[in-house]
Amino acid sequence: MIKVIKIGGNIVDNLDLLKQFVKDFAAIPGMKILIHGGGVMASQMQKSMGMEPVMIEGRRVTDEDTLKVVTMVYAGWCSKMITAMLQAEGCNAIGLSGADGNAIKAIKRAPVHVESLGKDVDYGYVGDVKSESVNAGFIYSLLERGIVPVFNAINHDGEGNLLNTNADTIASSVAIAMASYRYRSPREVCCRCEECTHCSDDGRLTHETELIYCFEKDGVLYDKDDESSIIKEIGFNRFQELKAEGIVADGMIPKLSNAFKAIEKGVARVIIKHARNLGNDKGTVLK
Amino acid sequence: MIKVIKIGGNIVDNLDLLKQFVKDFAAIPGMKILIHGGGVMASQMQKSMGMEPVMIEGRRVTDEDTLKVVTMVYAGWCSKMITAMLQAEGCNAIGLSGADGNAIKAIKRAPVHVESLGKDVDYGYVGDVKSESVNAGFIYSLLERGIVPVFNAINHDGEGNLLNTNADTIASSVAIAMASYRYRSPREVCCRCEECTHCSDDGRLTHETELIYCFEKDGVLYDKDDESSIIKEIGFNRFQELKAEGIVADGMIPKLSNAFKAIEKGVARVIIKHARNLGNDKGTVLK
Numbered sequence: 001m002i003k004v005i006k007i008g009g010n011i012v013d014n015l016d017l018l019k020q021f022v023k024d025f026a027a028i029p030g031m032k033i034l035i036h037g038g039g040v041m042a043s044q045m046q047k048s049m050g051m052e053p054v055m056i057e058g059r060r061v062t063d064e065d066t067l068k069v070v071t072m073v074y075a076g077w078c079s080k081m082i083t084a085m086l087q088a089e090g091c092n093a094i095g096l097s098g099a100d101g102n103a104i105k106a107i108k109r110a111p112v113h114v115e116s117l118g119k120d121v122d123y124g125y126v127g128d129v130k131s132e133s134v135n136a137g138f139i140y141s142l143l144e145r146g147i148v149p150v151f152n153a154i155n156h157d158g159e160g161n162l163l164n165t166n167a168d169t170i171a172s173s174v175a176i177a178m179a180s181y182r183y184r185s186p187r188e189v190c191c192r193c194e195e196c197t198h199c200s201d202d203g204r205l206t207h208e209t210e211l212i213y214c215f216e217k218d219g220v221l222y223d224k225d226d227e228s229s230i231i232k233e234i235g236f237n238r239f240q241e242l243k244a245e246g247i248v249a250d251g252m253i254p255k256l257s258n259a260f261k262a263i264e265k266g267v268a269r270v271i272i273k274h275a276r277n278l279g280n281d282k283g284t285v286l287k
Numbered sequence: 288m289i290k291v292i293k294i295g296g297n298i299v300d301n302l303d304l305l306k307q308f309v310k311d312f313a314a315i316p317g318m319k320i321l322i323h324g325g326g327v328m329a330s331q332m333q334k335s336m337g338m339e340p341v342m343i344e345g346r347r348v349t350d351e352d353t354l355k356v357v358t359m360v361y362a363g364w365c366s367k368m369i370t371a372m373l374q375a376e377g378c379n380a381i382g383l384s385g386a387d388g389n390a391i392k393a394i395k396r397a398p399v400h401v402e403s404l405g406k407d408v409d410y411g412y413v414g415d416v417k418s419e420s421v422n423a424g425f426i427y428s429l430l431e432r433g434i435v436p437v438f439n440a441i442n443h444d445g446e447g448n449l450l451n452t453n454a455d456t457i458a459s460s461v462a463i464a465m466a467s468y469r470y471r472s473p474r475e476v477c478c479r480c481e482e483c484t485h486c487s488d489d490g491r492l493t494h495e496t497e498l499i500y501c502f503e504k505d506g507v508l509y510d511k512d513d514e515s516s517i518i519k520e521i522g523f524n525r526f527q528e529l530k531a532e533g534i535v536a537d538g539m540i541p542k543l544s545n546a547f548k549a550i551e552k553g554v555a556r557v558i559i560k561h562a563r564n565l566g567n568d569k570g571t572v573l574k
Contacts, residue, residue, distance in 0.1 A: 045359075048336060068364055072332075076363020077355055080441060080449055084386040088447035094388045099371040100381040101434055145428065147388055154367060160375035162367055 002143065002178045003032040005212045006171035009039035011275045012078050021214070022082065024278040026089035031143040031207065033178070034093070034150045035171040038078040042070045056114055056121055062164040067125040070164050071097075074152040083150055093148045098129075098155030099162065104170065105133040106155035106163045127155055127163030129170055131265065134177035144183075168255075171211060172262045179209035179266035208268045211259070212283075214275035219284035220256070222247060233285045236260055259286045289318040289430065289465045292499045293458035296326035298562045299365050308501070309369065311565040313376035318430040318494065320465070321380070321437045322458040325365040329357045343401060343408050349451040354412040357451050358384075361439040370437055380435045385416075385442030386449065391457065392420040393442035393450045414442055414450030416457055418552065421464035431470075455542075458498060459549045466496035466553035495555045498546070499570075501562035506571035507543070509534060520572045523547055546573045 005025065011017050025034060039060070043053040046069050054061040062070065079095035086093035098104030106127025111120045142149055151174065153167040182204035220242075222229040234242065239256055242248040248256060259270035263286065273283025292312065298304050312321060326347070330340040333356050341348040349357065366382035373380035385391030393414025398407045429436050438461065440454040469491035507529075509516040521529065526543055529535040535543060546557035550573065560570025 071367050072359035072363035074363075075367045076359035076361075080358050080362045080384050080386055080443075083384070084443040084449050085447045087386055087389055087443060087445060092389055093386075095384070095386070097367050097370070097382070099367055099374055100383075102374055102379055141432065156367075156371040156374060158374060160372045162371050 001030055002175075002207045002209045003028060003030070003212060004035065004171055004175040004178065004209065005032065005214065005278070006035040006167060007037065007214045007275055008167070008216070009037035009041065010216060011214065012036055012038050012082070013040040013044075017275060018082070019085070021275045021278060022085045022089055026086055026091035027279065032148055033139070033143075033174060034082070034148065035167050035174065036074075036078060036082060036150065036152060037167040038070075038074040038152065041078060042073040045069050045073050056123070057116065059123060059126065059166070060164060061121070062124040062126050064125070067162060067164060071154050071162055075154045079150060079152045086148065086150070091148055092146055093150045094142060095150045095152070097152055097162070098165075098170075101135065101138045102156075102158075103135050103138055103149070104129060104151070104155045104173070105158050106165050107133075108157055108161070108163055125161065125163050127157065127165045129155060129165050129173045131173040131176035131180075134173050136177040136181035139174070139178065140181055140183055168213070168258070171213065172258055172267075175209050175211040175267045176262055176265045178207065179268070180206060182206055206266075209266070210269055210271065211262055211267050212271045212273065212278070213255070213259075214273060214278060216274065217272075218274045218277065218282055219272050220248065220252065230282065231284050233287070235287065236263075239286070256286065263287060289320065289462075289494045289496045290315060290499060291320045291322065291458055291462040291465065291496065292501065292565070293322040293454060294324065294501045294562055295454070295503070296324035296328065297503060298501065299323055299325050299369070300327040300331075304562060305369070306372070308562045308565060309372045309376055313373055313378035314566065319435055320426070320430070320461060321369070321435065322454050322461065323361075323365060323369060323437065323439060324454040325357075325361040325439065328365065329360040332356050332360050343410070344403065346410060346413065346453070347451065348408070349411040349413050351412070354449060354451060358441050358449055362441045366437060366439045373435065373437070378435055379433055380437045381429060382437045382439070384439055384449070385452075385457075388422065388425045389443075389445075390422050390425055390436070391416060391438070391442045391460070392445050393452050394420075395444055395448070395450055412448065412450050414444065414452045416442060416452050416460045418460040418463035418467075421460050423464040423468035426461070426465065427468055427470055455500070455545070458500065459545055459554075462496050462498040462554045463549055463552045465494065466555070467493060469493055493553075496553070497556055497558065498549055498554050499558045499560065499565070500542070500546075501560060501565060503561065504559075505561045505564065505569055506559050507535065507539065517569065518571050520574070522574065523550075526573075543573065550574060 075097045083093045083095040111122040114121045219230040269287040362384045370380045370382040396413045398409040401408045506517040556574040
């Protein structure tokens with residue numbers, strides 16, 4: 001089992017929440033990968049340097065100066081602070097951008113038409129990531145040695161440029177890539193039985209992979225104002241019903257759509273929960 | 288052979304020099320490790336944020352805000368920019384702080400008496416590094432897979448704190464640690480001959496390790512105003528003579544003393560040269 005866990009910038013920016021999260025994350029046994037944001041801190045840093053953060057449809061317009069700031073904040077302060085905190089909890093973490101070990105490549109986004117503005121927007125040094133551009137072999141070589149990759153949202157294009165990418169997409173891309181990575185274990189032997197869906201024709205094995213999104217709610221809620229109204233489990237058909245009933249609406253629709261795409265591509269399940277509940281089973285399981 | 292190469296902040300801050308250096312570094316065959324500074328940029332960043340850099344005897348006094356800035360600059364921007372540039376040259380680099388993979392631990396420096404000020408100085412979040420606190424096994428596992436570690440001057444104390452350390456000392460500590468690291472090669476076989484100094488009793492081998500300091504001069508000079516007056520080779524006895532003659536003076540004395548300490552501890556040779564000469568044999572060889 002490989003667990004891929006994503007936390008947002010609001011947790012990274014809250015030292016009490018982060019400390020608790022780090023303890024809970026360190027306590028998870030087995031193979032695990034952390035993906036973190038840092039957007040709150042990046043905006044603060046931009047302002048302290050006299051820059052005005054520009055966000056269009058939730059994405060940061062990233063000119064040269066902004067790229068420098070987000071790289072410093074995500075890949076510098078956030079990455080190394082979290083890594084040092086995990087090390088102190090006995091978790092052998094390694095803070096990585098996509099450039100490190102050529103772990104993740106991104107493609108610079110071409111200017112896109114933004115409906116709400118009625119014009120094309122050039123996001124600058126912003127990149128898009130696909131699961132095919134994740135170097136699963138390198139990541140697995142770390143996991144195999146008990147090392148825990150901690151990814152930030154800075155990736156590279158292979159031509160010397162850094163690109164600002166979306167941490168949610170990195171999380172799903174990494175989870176999909178790890179779910180389909182076929183490893184040869186020195187200990188386990190493929191059963192080669194007819195019913196087995198675990199191993200592939202060449203006798204290599206795949207790991208069941210779980211993707212956990214930690215966000216500011218306890219899960220998908222029946223009533224968005226009632227944190228106790230968590231929907232425990234949602235299958236793809238139930239998701240369609242919940243959309244039709246208007247229970248899943250707005251920003252939750254793309255979140256859940258992306259989760260089901262990851263499941264379609266081999267991720268065993270996606271769990272949506274609050275970061276403070278990482279250590280317990282509170283949350284919504286999508287599968 | 289393992290080459291450990293150190294560049295200072297003045298090269299990192301000069302894009303033309305850096306580009307040339309990256310090309311030359313990428314072209315070096317075999318196992319190699321880069322250690323980089325970033326002090327020039329860190330001071331600029333502090334000033335742009337309204338902070339005044341405080342240096343005492345060449346070391347930056349590092350309070351909490353300064354630690355954040357140096358971590359952002361060294362481990363964020365400098366580390367990821369250099370790593371992405373190396374990747375573009377086909378060199379599979381990985382940018383690391385000491386916290387990453389628990390690569391290097393540092394010990395927080397206690398307040399020290401500074402003669403020139405006549406008082407004790409608390410440098411804050413400043414750490415000291417020894418070769419014993421370098422995780423040579425982890426570094427070797429990367430080198431073995433063709434991955435090139437790129438270290439910045441940020442390390443950790445193992446208790447969750449980041450510490451600002453001296454890049455020159457990291458370079459010599461890493462070189463000493465790698466020189467004494469005993470690996471078991473699947474290809475090479477220990478000769479077990481009586482004269483062999485290469486392998487140890489258990490049949491493991493060590494790599495000859497070379498330490499290269501790139502700085503702003505072409506090497507150790509007979510005449511400090513004449514860049515062509517490079518002394519090609521200096522042994523320990525010649526070093527004593529050069530000191531007595533006043534040819535090696537001031538800041539060069541601790542530089543060379545540290546180099547000979549590294550040689551004493553197993554590093555095959557130390558080379559002092561200008562970064563632009565990485566691709567040729569111009570420079571001073573200490574051995």
